[in-house]
Amino acid sequence: MYYINVSIHDVTPAFEEEIKHLVKACESLGISTGTLLVIPNFHNKCRVDKYGRFVNWLKQQSQNGWELAMHGFTHAEDIVKPKNIFEYFISNFYTNREGEFYLLSEEEAKNRITDGIELLKKSGLHVNGFVAPAWLLSDGAKKALYDFQFKYTTTLRGIHDLEKKKFYKVPVITFSSRSAVRAVVSCAFAKLMSLLVSKKPALRLALHPLDARNVDLMQVLKRICKRELSYRQSVTLDKMVNILRNL
Ligand SMILES: [Zn+2]
Numbered sequence: 001m002y003y004i005n006v007s008i009h010d011v012t013p014a015f016e017e018e019i020k021h022l023v024k025a026c027e028s029l030g031i032s033t034g035t036l037l038v039i040p041n042f043h044n045k046c047r048v049d050k051y052g053r054f055v056n057w058l059k060q061q062s063q064n065g066w067e068l069a070m071h072g073f074t075h076a077e078d079i080v081k082p083k084n085i086f087e088y089f090i091s092n093f094y095t096n097r098e099g100e101f102y103l104l105s106e107e108e109a110k111n112r113i114t115d116g117i118e119l120l121k122k123s124g125l126h127v128n129g130f131v132a133p134a135w136l137l138s139d140g141a142k143k144a145l146y147d148f149q150f151k152y153t154t155t156l157r158g159i160h161d162l163e164k165k166k167f168y169k170v171p172v173i174t175f176s177s178r179s180a181v182r183a184v185v186s187c188a189f190a191k192l193m194s195l196l197v198s199k200k201p202a203l204r205l206a207l208h209p210l211d212a213r214n215v216d217l218m219q220v221l222k223r224i225c226k227r228e229l230s231y232r233q234s235v236t237l238d239k240m241v242n243i244l245r246n247l
Pocket residue numbers: 009010071075132133134
């Protein structure tokens with residue numbers, strides 16, 4: 001059997017319209033289960049617990065088959081001086097300074113995760129896993145995750161099973177819609193990836209709010225989903241971890 005997890009990143013009331021559009025688009029393609037990556041306090045300006053209507057919508061989605069995971073705390077990288085040119089490049093070009101957990105110490109990471117869990121708990125939201133913004137985790141942040149009840153975390157390369165302390169390599173198809181050029185290039189890359197990963201038992205598809213605003217990208221996404229769903233079953237990350245444990 002082959003599986004796919006669709007994760008919608010950057011779930012916050014600040015992107016309510018785009019997130020709902022993506023969930024609807026997924027459901028119209030037959031994807032009724034996946035993972036919503038919730039940011040507890042987007043850019044320190046949008047606390048999820050202050051938006052009752054959005055919280056109720058999230059609870060409804062989790063009853064309908066969408067699992068919730070925590071996606072950073074603010075999703076914004078603080079001004080930490082990068083140690084080298086590589087870190088500078090990752091912070092400024094790869095993530096547009098959104099790699100919140102990329103340069104954090106273990107203690108700083110612990111504090112942010114604790115604050116995030118508290119806000120989610122206040123809202124009555126339960127999360128199974130933690131996914132760092134842009135999948136970037138410092139060594140300290142990686143260690144910090146083991147102090148919490150998360151079942152998994154994911155990176156660009158795959159899924160870390162935090163309970164079994166195992167790593168599963170699982171490819172991910174994603175788009176970059178920050179500019180028109182990036183969107184065109186990433187659509188071509190996504191189509192190619194979809195062909196290259198056809199023999200892999202598990203695949204991830206990561207969507208972002210800005211994807212919903214690009215009509216051409218949404219068409220490519222629909223074609224990719226139709227192809228993948230012709231032989232893959234959509235699952236939550238939680239379920240994907242259970243499957244990977246037994247492969
Ligand atoms: Zn994100």
